[in-house]
Amino acid sequence: MTGRTTAQWWEEVSNDPEKMIDWLKKQYHGERTAADRIQDMILNIPGNAKDAWRRRVLNGIVVDEIKHAIWVEDLLKSRGIAPAILEKEERYWNETLPAAEGKSFEYMCAVGHLAETMRLDRIKLLAEDSRFSDIAEVFQKILPDEEFHAKLFAVLSTPEDIEEARKYHNEGMNALGLVP
Secondary structure, X not given: OOOEOXXXXXXXXXXXXXXXXXXXXXXXXXHHHHHHHHHHHHHOOOOOHHHHHHHHHHHHHHHHHHHHHHHHHHXXXXXXXXXXXXXXXXXXXXXXXXXXXXXXXHHHHHHHHXXXXXXXXXXXXXXXXXXXXXXXXXXXXXXXXXXXHHHHHHHHOOHHHHHXXXXXXXXXHHHHOEOO
């Protein structure tokens, strides 16, 4: 798959109503499944004082992801589309999660950090596009949360884990057809 920039991707999607709806459906799916993935991370944290803090941080991120899913759900409903979890190939996660199998909590947070960081360019672009004011408004609300999530995941990780996870992150971006 040939890589494209975020701007090239948006140019294509924003000028094709069918692709726009497909993307909104995938966005809803992504927000909902992100909450589930992070909830799974929480279930695997052992129980000491440091880990209680980690659980609280991740629970806050889960709440935000659910809130984002509700906002995207509203975008879909306003277009007459019922939101749903999709049966689809998880191209990015198929590249990043198998490499994380058996890795530390910090490594999993590195994966979360890179995934959140990857999305920031797209979110910023959408938040600034006045052609779709309802989408821009939602992404203006999502942006500060996602910037904060990227920072939190970095704090919960290590520079070494982030660098190790970057190889698989780049493979995941390639699977999505994005330029790393």
